[in-house]
Amino acid sequence: MVAKYLVSPVARPFRYLWKYKSNFEKLENEVKKLEGRRDTVQHSVEDARRKGEEIEKHVDSWLDSVKNIIDEASEVVDDNHQQANMQCFKVFSCSYLKKRHQHSKKAAGKSKDVVRLEQEAGEFKKISYRTIPEETWLQSSKGYEAFESRESIMKNIIDALCNPDVNMVGIYGMGGVGKTTLAKEVGKQAVKLFNEIVFAEMSDSPDIKKIQGEIADKLGLEFREETESGRARRLCERLKKEEKILLILDNIWGSIDLEKIGIPSCDNHKGCKLLLTTRSRDVLTNKMDSQINFYIEVLNEDDAWKLFKRTAGICSELPDMQSVALEVAKACAGVPIAIVTVAKALKGKGVSEWNKALRELRRPSPESFEGVTSEVYLSLQLSYNNLETEELKSTFLLCGRMVCIYNVSVQDLLRYGMGLGLFTRIETMEEALDNVDALVSKLKASSLLLDSSNSKIFAMHDVVRDVARSIASRDHHMFTLTDDVTPWNWAYEDKLKNCTAISLHNITKLPKNLVCPQLKFFYMKTDDSFLRIPDNFFTGMLRLQVLHLTRLNLCSLPTSLSQLVNLQTLCLEKCELGDIVVIGDLKKLEILSLRHSNIKKLSRETRQLTRLRLLDLSECSKLSVIPPDVLSSLTKLEALYMGCSFIQWEVEGSNIERSNASLDELKHLCHLTTLEIQIPDVKKYSKGLLTPKLERYKILIGHQWYQHDWNSQYETSRMLKLNLNSEEDGVISQLKGIRELELCEVPGVRNVLYDLDGKGFPELKHLCVKDNSHFSCIVDSKQSVSCGALPILELMFLSHLINLEKICNDSL
Known part of the structure; x- marks a missing residue:
């Protein structure tokens, strides 16, 4: 008892003196451990931030605490060193012993704090969490004009969505009247009413998996299931977790099986509301059973004039111009897309051109088709007629043929245009790409094309697309058809005889022989894995210049393909490919794309394509053989794309005969300005391979690269x-x-x-x-x-x- 109450309290202070050195050694060791743990956590934080994830608040707080404690520990150590230097000649003085005791006690205390923080890091179950970026259109104020005539409709739509007994609301009206713009504005106004707002673009032939993916992306859901039904169950389960969610399904053309997509019914989830847009009231009432529907009329005269005047930049100081402009605006019949396109087409033009435009708009419609009025047709045709050059007009019509989904690749437009000879005064592929970019920009400025998510793709309003196809069909014998919407009758021999372009989407049947002696452009896509192209299919289209086949089984290419001696662009993309020897007969070929195709070996006969300027083998992940000297024979090649593709390069000059391509072959391609390539072994790389002549390139050198490394988020060239x-x-x-x-x-x-x-x-x-x-x-x-x-x-x-x-x- 004497020891407990007298000796221990007296001895405790001396313990800090006795353990002075060990306390500081322990502090420094624990700080090093903590620094190591901090670096590990910091690396995880950096990786998470690079992936766009948010860091857990307790992790950020821990890192701040670690910084503070390390700074404090360093200060304790530094103070001790300074005091030791000052007291070196007073080792046994009372003040020295007192300071030594204080520093030792501080070191011991800080060591405990350091150990505590290090242990906390071990308790971190997760460092970060995924966030879902807000829709860009929800943040943007562009595109919507607050017309007085539409404010009441906006309010009524929102009131309907707030009604607990209503789960589906429809918006319908003619093409170009502004349904999509209004639906997005409803979404912006309803942000405070719903936990989540999701916008999904439909089409005339909806792709269920694409729609599921679009909704899932906006909810942060990742599918592990491969089948549509499996993904539907997962999506339905996720949607039910949202107390209040608004799904905007835009541009519906027919009945949509919501259960097949994974959208729960109102009985299963009353908090899930649907807002649909379509051109047809019948689609809403009879095919979708929408409970409340709103008809969007054209703009009244005052609103139409305000929009037209603002878009065309008409000043009140020009009374002569204003009178004819008012008549032109009236001729657009209050349709926003017509008003905007006509106003942009006439902006900055003289009075005589305005009068000419007014006469054209007042003529009766040469065409009419469901969902688009004659006024809209004529206004868009006027914009088409006012395009400055034939090159622009041809490009616009080509875009209309290409747009079967919302976004379209600039690269595809380049390849089609080059194959058809649309671009004048062009000598190189680099010049052609610059020219395409300029043409797309001009069409966007005329409101005939729309901006998309990045500069490599563009979009087209569905009304503009329909008019483009109608003009192409009427004036140029060009047809675009979707088999499951408008079945194609192969017996239309008169039409086929003069036809210059055919685009077929989701086709399910083919004739044995297609006789189209004037045909220059042929595109065909199918989701039917059993569809086969008959052997003589191409014998009746010998003037063909562009051929694009997508998602076909071409394990054996039809022999009639070799007769297409005028072919300049050939795209066999996302296809099952076997022997492609027949391609070697296409001596005029300038562009060859096998992108995303399942091909294992490039044929030796490819070396006969001595006019080839572009070769795209990107995403051909199974391509393992390119025979020696094939690439070096393509001496006019300007663009070579091999991203996520062939990497089995061999070394030239060894005693062993090569069975595969070598990197040195690329040195023979003196016109090469675009290159996408992976070189896994730097030892196979030789100087002079990469030159300053390359204007555009994506080059990955080394083994540790993956598919996502090819996809730059910065759009750099x-x-x-x-x-x-x-x-x-x-x-x-x-x-x-x-x-x-x-x-x-x-x-x-x-x-x-x-x-x-x-x-x-x-x-x-x-x-x-x-x-x-x-x-x-x-x-x-x-x-x-x-x-x-x-x-x-x-x-x-x-x-x-x-x-x-x-x-x-x-x-x-």
């Missing part, structure tokens, strides 16, 4: 990614104007800028450097180029660079 376990050997300095650069490993390099390219990166926008123990600096200020090294850099991502000392030695 020059991308290089290096993942090397050996020295870089001058790859970077050979390339022109890199805009996106990713470096993994790359040993032997300490200074990213100077060691890799002493001239700097004047066009670099995105730099990613990771997983490297050698880098000590990104920019070395000792080099003269450093001040202008990265003048337009927008993003820099640095990760796992354990010896990085500085980003720049001086101001950057």
Whole structure:
């Protein structure tokens, strides 16, 4: 008892003196452990943020606490060193012993705090969580005009959606009247009423899986199921978890089986509301059983005039122009899409052109078809007639043929246009691509095309598309048909005789022989895996210049394909391909695309295509054989796409006879300006392969690359990614104007800028450097180029660079 109450209290303070050294050693060791745990957590945080995920609040709070505790521990250690230096000659003084006791006690306390934080990290079950980005149209104010005549309809639609006894509301009206725009505005107004708002674009031939995927993406749902029914069950289960959700299904053409998609009925989930848009009231009432439907009329005269005047830029100071403009606006019959397209077509034009336009708009419609009035038809035809060149007009009609879904590839437009010879004064593929971009921009400026999610694709309003197809059919004998909507009668011999272009979607039957002596363009897509092309199918279309087949089983190509001696563009995409020897007979071929196809070997006869300017083998994941000297024979090749495709490159010059292509073959392609390629083994790469002549490229060097690494989120036209376990050997300095650069490993390099390219990166926008123990600096200020090294850099991502000392030695 004496020891307990007298000795222990007296001895306790001396314990800090006796354990002084061990307390500080323990503190430093625990801090090192905590720093290691912090780095691990920080790496996970960086990876999560790069994937667009949100970090858990307790993780951010923990990292802040770790920073503070490490700073405090460093301060304790530093104070102790300073005190030790000051007291070195007063080792046994009372003040020295008192300070030593205080510092030891602080060290012991901080050690406990450090250990506690380290243990907390081990309790983290997850670092981050996925977020669902808000719809861009929900944030945008563009596209909607607050017309007085439509405010009451807007209010009534929202009231209907708030009614607990109503689960389905419809909006119907003629094409181009503004149904989609109104539905989106309802979505914006209803944000506070629903937990989630989802917009999904339908079509005349809806793809169930695509619709399921579109809804799931906006809910953050990932499917593991492959079948439609499995995905439907998963989607239904997810939708039921939302207390209140609004689904906007836009542009419905017929009956939609909601159960097949996975949308719960009102009996199963009263909080799930549907807003449908369509051209036909019959679709809403008889096919979808919509409970309350709203008809969208054309704009009244006042609203139509306000929209027209604002779009055309008409000033009140021009009374002569205003009088004819008022008549032109009236001729557009209050249809917003007609008003906008006509106003843009006449903007900046003289009075005589306005009078000419008015006369054309007052003529009776040469065509009429369900859902589009004569006024809309004539107004869009007027916009078409006012296009400046035949090249623009031909491009517009071609776009109408292409648009079977909402978004269309600029690359496809390029390949079709080149094959048909639409683009004048064009010598190279690079010039052609610039020309296509300019044409698309002009059509967008005329409101005949729409912007889409990125610059590589575009969209077209369904009314504009219908009018484009009607003009093409009437004036140019071009037909676009969907078999499950408008069955094609192959017996229409008179039409086929003069037909110049045919586009067939979801086709299920084919005749043995299609006699179209004037045909220049043929597109066919099917989802029927049993459909086969008859052997003599192409014998009656010998003038064909563009042929595009999608999702067909072509394990054996029809022999009549070899008779298409005028063919310039051939696309066999997403097809089952076997022997393609017959392609070697198409001597005039300039563009060949086998994108996404299931092909294992490129035929040796491909080397006979000496006029070929573009070869697309991207996404051909099973392609493992390209015979030697095939690529080197294609001496006029300007664009070669091999992303997510062939990587079995062999080395030229060895004693063993090659059975596959070598990288050195690409040196023979002196016209090559576009290249997408993966080189898994840098030892097979030789200098001179990559040259400054490359204007567009995506090049991945090294083994550790995956399919998603090809998909740049930045839309850059020059991308290089290096993942090397050996020295870089001058790859970077050979390339022109890199805009996106990713470096993994790359040993032997300490200074990213100077060691890799002493001239700097004047066009670099995105730099990613990771997983490297050698880098000590990104920019070395000792080099003269450093001040202008990265003048337009927008993003820099640095990760796992354990010896990085500085980003720049001086101001950057």
